[in-house]
Amino acid sequence: MAINSATTPWVLEADGIQLQFGQRRILSDVYIRVQTGQVVGLMGRNGCGKSTLLQTIFGGRHVPDASVRVNGRYAVPAYQQPGLLNYLPQTLMLPAAITVAEAAQLLRIDGHAALAAFPELQAQLHQRIGELSGGTSRLVQVLLLLHADTRFSLLDEPFSGVMPVHIETLSDVIQQVKVRKGLLITDHRFTELLPLCDVVYMLHNGRLEELPDPLQGLRDRGYLAS
Numbered sequence: 001m002a003i004n005s006a007t008t009p010w011v012l013e014a015d016g017i018q019l020q021f022g023q024r025r026i027l028s029d030v031y032i033r034v035q036t037g038q039v040v041g042l043m044g045r046n047g048c049g050k051s052t053l054l055q056t057i058f059g060g061r062h063v064p065d066a067s068v069r070v071n072g073r074y075a076v077p078a079y080q081q082p083g084l085l086n087y088l089p090q091t092l093m094l095p096a097a098i099t100v101a102e103a104a105q106l107l108r109i110d111g112h113a114a115l116a117a118f119p120e121l122q123a124q125l126h127q128r129i130g131e132l133s134g135g136t137s138r139l140v141q142v143l144l145l146l147h148a149d150t151r152f153s154l155l156d157e158p159f160s161g162v163m164p165v166h167i168e169t170l171s172d173v174i175q176q177v178k179v180r181k182g183l184l185i186t187d188h189r190f191t192e193l194l195p196l197c198d199v200v201y202m203l204h205n206g207r208l209e210e211l212p213d214p215l216q217g218l219r220d221r222g223y224l225a226s
């Protein structure tokens with residue numbers, strides 16, 4: 001795609017997403033937009049369909065009529081476009097038996113550089129993914145995906161199990177990475193996620209709406225204390 005990414009942002013859009021499980025409508029004609037240089041937050045209650053939406057955008061879940069476009073061009077399934085996007089699912093993404101260094105190699109990234117903001121993690125490079133603690137495993141996976149050379153990263157609960165002091169450092173890394181990437185993040189740690197977001201969407205009863213005033217919007221809907 002002939003686009004000068006240094007000056008022109010890349011735009012990832014998805015729309016026409018309709019999904020129903022049995023009688024229950026999960027996603028109703030959803031439209032979402034992310035561009036490089038942005039952190040976009042996706043908020044909503046347990047079970048409202050946030051993970052399903054990320055899977056659909058990534059291309060891991062086939063939804064008839066769903067359109068995903070990059071700079072206006074149809075890109076379904078998006079994961080097949082080289083260097084376009086990566087995706088952190090809620091479950092373990094990497095094989096448990098390989099080491100962190102091997103995982104970095106698989107993703108074609110420099111493991112030392114990916115973990116640079118966390119000097120204490122350098123010692124874990126030669127440990128198997130399955131032998132890391134839950135929070136460390138999560139943190140390592142998020143750092144690898146953020147460092148990978150893709151235009152976009154879709155992160156499903158990157159803060160899950162990560163201790164607060166590490167969330168602070170991870171938030172700094174996210175701010176640095178967004179200079180070159182677009183990030184779509186869902187997490188229930190609203191107070192940590194909100195300050196990072198340039199745009200916030202709320203998914204409720206299958207409908208996705210952009211919140212013009214995210215803090216007030218979350219308070220009004222009972223997600224944050226007033």
Ligand SMILES: Nc1ncnc2c1ncn2[C@@H]1O[C@H](COP(=O)(O)OP(=O)(O)OP(=O)(O)O)[C@@H](O)[C@H]1O
Pocket residue numbers: 021026044045046047048049050051052053
């Ligand atoms: N394959 C499936 N068959 C039937 N129902 C499903 C299937 N996959 C997901 N669901 C249901 O769809 C709904 C949305 O699930 P999803 O995991 O996308 O929610 P979520 O917003 O990410 O939730 P959480 O915040 O708890 O992670 C849930 O009620 C879930 O039980």
